[in-house]
Amino acid sequence: MKKLYIFVLLFTAAVHAQQTFTxxxxxxxxxVNADSYNALxxxxxNNKDVTVFKIAAFTDSRGTDYYNRALSARRAANVEKLLQQNGVLFSEAYTATGLGEIAGGDYDKNRKAVISFIVRQVLVEEESEALAPKNEERExxxxxxxxxxxxxxxKTIVLKNLNFYGNSGIVLPKSKPVLLELLKVMEDNPNLKIDIQGHICCLRKDKDNIALLRAKSVYKFLVDNNIDKSRLTYKSFEGKHPIYPIPEKTHEEEVANRRVEIEIISE
Structure with missing residues (x-):
């Protein structure tokens, strides 16, 4: 049996959606003040496997609305800079926003920035056939x-329903049958050669090479399951060829743009 990495996206909030750090x-x-700087x-x-998707910054209500919005925007930008300097990953749909004042309450607690993030963690490397094709799965x-x-x-073909977690090359669990189908097609057509092409959502420029990771993820799956490398190539198209216009209007459109296509090189 082959060693395969099993990746999952962990959601630890009550609704399995997000966590925050303030x-x-x-x-x-x-x-940020000295105590918060040390805490951050x-x-x-302690959190190397997080992806930040939003920073929302605030002020107390002492200044004018214009002043408070400008100050909160600078706070969001400075927190973003700190995270970037320490190699923290950001979602493709990441936003940093200064939301101005919070009225009333504790002034000290209102002067804040809330970092919203999700945790992606490698759970286990094991002797497993978790992604290997089984007879019952080949139907x-x-x-x-x-x-x-x-x-x-x-011609190019969209691998429908082969979708990925945001800002990663990790295939959503529900997309496993698509990989198995592509593998079967490659096995049944020994002369077929394909170019695997990765795409991202939300942005035109792919500064983190996520689209390449997506294409490589499919490439590696096929190679790990005995498809000869000479039949496969892979590349990134970043966000230059979206299915839905950028910026997308819905989460579903973002998921659709995070995709892999194959180009038929020879049959």
């Missing part, structure tokens, strides 16, 4: 095979 600021300051450094040291439909026959050499 830092605080002194009066009229846009840099410790948090980053897949012929969607990819039919598309190849109908389109022919030089």
């Amino acid at each position: 830092v605080y600021f002194d009066l009229d300051k846009d840099e 450094q410790q948090w980053m040291q 897949v439909n012929n969607t990819i095979s039919e598309a190849i026959k109908s389109k022919g050499t030089g």
Whole structure:
């Protein structure tokens, strides 16, 4: 049996959605205060597998609305800079926003920035057949095979329902049957050669090479299951060819743009 990495996205909030970490600021300051700076450094040291998708910063209600919005925006930007300097990953749909004042309450607690994030963790490396094709799993439909026959050499095919967690090359668990179907097509058509093409959502420029990771993830799955490397190539198209226009209007559109396509090189 092969060793395979099993990846999952862990959601630890009650609704399995997100976690937050809050830092605080002194009066009229846009840099986090000393206590929060130390706490943030410790948090980053202890949380290497997080992806940040939002920073929302606030002020107390002492200044004017214009002043407070500008100050909160600087606070959000400075927290972002601290995270970037320490190698923290950001979601493709990441936002940093200064939301101005919080009225009433404790002034000290209102001068804050809330970091929203999710945790991605490698659970286990084990002797496993978790992603290996089993007989009962090979009863897949012929969607990819039919598309190849109908389109022919030089055409591209979207691997429908092969989707990924945001800002990663990790395939969503529900997409496993698509990988198995593609593997069966490659096995049944020994002369078939394909170029695997990765795409991202939300942004045109792929500064973290996420699209390449997505293409490589499919490539590695096929190679690990005995498809000869000479039949496969892979590349990134970043966010240059979205299915839905960027910025996307819904979460579903973002998921659809985070995709892999294959181009038929020869049959």
